[in-house]
Amino acid sequence: MANSVIIIGGGISGTAAAYELARHGVSVTLLERGMLASMASGWTLAGVRQSGRHPAELPLAQAAVTRWEQLSDELGADVEYRQGGNLRLALKPDDVATIRQVVADGNAAGIPMTWLESVADVHEIAPALTPDLVGASFCPTDGHANPLRAVEAFAAAAQRAGADIRTAVEVLGIETDGRQVTGVTTSTGTIPCERVIVAAGVYAPRLLDPLGIHIPFNIVVVPAIQTEAMPPMLDQVLGIPTGGFAGRQQADGRFRLTGTSVPWTATDHTADNVMPTLSQLANTLGWSTRLVPALVNARATAIWGGLIDKTPDALPVIETTPEVEGLVVATGFSGHGFCLGPVTGEILADLAVEGTTRHPIAPFARTRLATIGAPEAVTLHG
Ligand SMILES: Cc1cc2nc3c(=O)[nH]c(=O)nc-3n(C[C@H](O)[C@H](O)[C@H](O)COP(=O)(O)OP(=O)(O)OC[C@H]3O[C@@H](n4cnc5c(N)ncnc54)[C@H](O)[C@@H]3O)c2cc1C
Structure with a gap:
């Protein structure tokens, strides 16, 4: 089992992952360059939607709705989830x-x-x-929630379970020994670790390109x-x-x-x-x-x-990278990632700890993007 995980990004994906890892006893540090929810997870409409989903995302959206229905109770804070349709x-x-x-x-x-x-x-x-x-x-x-409250609730619950959540710390680079993650270089120094989760939204390519990992946005x-x-x-x-x-x-x-x-x-x-x-x-x-x-x-x-962070087929990239061991990525949610957040957190924690996940993520492997044709339109229906 991995015993030290760094998460880059304090949006819904990163904070949900921090919560899942911390409550399962994993030592986790989340680094956010600004404030929590300062990018897509704050800008969002925050619809929680299964209808009109791509079939590949639907199982995750359905699992996410089940989580949203009891999330306020679970996290001990009102995330203002309303299942109004x-x-x-x-x-x-x-x-x-x-x-x-x-x-x-x-x-x-x-x-x-x-x-x-x-x-x-x-x-x-x-x-x-x-x-x-x-x-x-x-x-x-279907429904909606308060995005700032949801992110803050995940972060607070993660902290109560032992996670170290640091804002105003920018990750400048991911360190490897050529094969395996060894740590991250940040605006406040270097932190060694065994696993890195990149949940950095539109900034993900800046962290991944230097490792030869390219996601077309x-x-x-x-x-x-x-x-x-x-x-x-x-x-x-x-x-x-x-x-x-x-x-x-x-x-x-x-x-x-x-x-x-x-x-x-x-x-x-x-x-x-x-x-x-x-x-x-x-x-x-x-x-x-x-x-x-x-x-x-x-x-x-x-x-x-x-x-x-729109990908050519408007589906996310969620994977453990084949190029670098210990590196897990979730980005490119293409305007649909708020709803999925609670389940993205489960997936990222699974991948960081076990290398596999209980959820069906095969359609989100980055290799598919090599064969994609014309870009899909962004669809925002909440
Ligand atoms: C206008 C709008 C409407 C939307 N409507 C919906 C909707 O109705 N339903 C839905 O499901 N989705 C919707 N989305 C999409 C959804 O909001 C996103 O997919 C989701 O919030 C992504 O969360 P995230 O945590 O992956 O990324 P983000 O929330 O973008 O978080 C990434 C974080 O990483 C941090 N970061 C980046 N680089 C670094 C670094 N080097 N070091 C440290 N920190 C770093 C950033 O500061 C940021 O806080 C919408 C998006 C927008 C913009």
């Missing part, structure tokens, strides 16, 4: 076939999705939505808008067929609204630098007020951009 809205007759196919695929995979075939059916569960709809898919077992930026607290009016996470808008009302009443992605080519990925364009914001606001008319008078209280 997911609505994917058909806005014009042409959308119906696409969305009905999502329902059929979901049902075939055992997900209890239904097709709501009239505005009245949609309004019965979501009266705040526009009447300018044709129908919607509904998945009652097509990084995009997504706009996000948060409103002031509004009266309770929406339980579900909303999406549209193109993936160009998704939104939800948080447990505290504020709306969190996201829109269409555009390519991101800058090399500074820190939050102060990552901002959306005005046209992205205008588009997101247009969808928001069209779909939830009561938002017309809501005050915007925050805007930000969120980077997505």
Whole structure:
């Protein structure tokens, strides 16, 4: 059994892994260059969704939903998980076939999705939505959570179990003896270890490229808008067929609204630098007020951009690397990784300790990317 593991990254993947390792008695140190949840796990819409998932991700998403249902009790902190469902809205007759196919695929995979075939059916569960709809898919077992609280809860539970969580420590390089991990070099010195987990989101290639491990990313930026607290009016996470808008009302009443992605080519990925364009914001606001008319008078209280670590097939890379022993990687979640977080933590802990995992991760091996063709569109439906 590995007895010293370093985790690089304090998002949901890294903190969940720290929790799993610490509670199983493994000595673990998590290093985060900024604050916890300072990148994707803070920028996220934080939908917890099985519907519309790629079949390869579905078993992980289903296992994750089971974890989310009892996560607040397990971690001893309210992560504001709400299982209000997911609505994917058909806005014009042409959308119906696409969305009905999502329902059929979901049902075939055992997900209890239904097709709501009239505005009245949609309004019965979501009266705040526009009447300018044709129908919607509904998945009652989807939901959402508070991402900052979830990450902090994992980190706190990990610390209680003995994990060492350090923020404002940047890993500058992963050290090896040519075959096996030996430690990491950080902004505060070198730390020896036997295993390294890279859960560094969009920064993963900077750590892996020097080891000859290449993951092709097509990084995009997504706009996000948060409103002031509004009266309770929406339980579900909303999406549209193109993936160009998704939104939800948080447990505290504020709306969190996201829109269409555009390519991101800058090399500074820190939050102060990552901002959306005005046209992205205008588009997101247009969808928001069209779909939830009561938002017309809501005050915007925050805007930000969120980077997505998109792989060519929009599936993550989760593996123990064949090139370097003791190195475990989870990145490239392509806009879907928040929901999976609790299970990603289990997988990473399994891989770091045993080298194998109870979860089906064969589709996420990096070797598949060598044969991928045209990139998939990013789909953000919560
Ligand atoms: C706008 C937006 C909406 C989204 N909506 C959803 C959704 O509805 N549902 C869903 O499931 N997913 C969604 N996602 C995707 C999801 O948020 C991410 O897939 C998930 O949060 C990834 O978590 P992570 O821990 O792997 O990475 P991150 O949260 O990015 O964490 C990586 C961490 O590593 C740290 N780090 C990087 N390099 C170093 C280093 N050298 N040394 C130390 N620390 C380092 C970073 O500072 C960062 O905190 C969305 C993403 C965005 C941007």
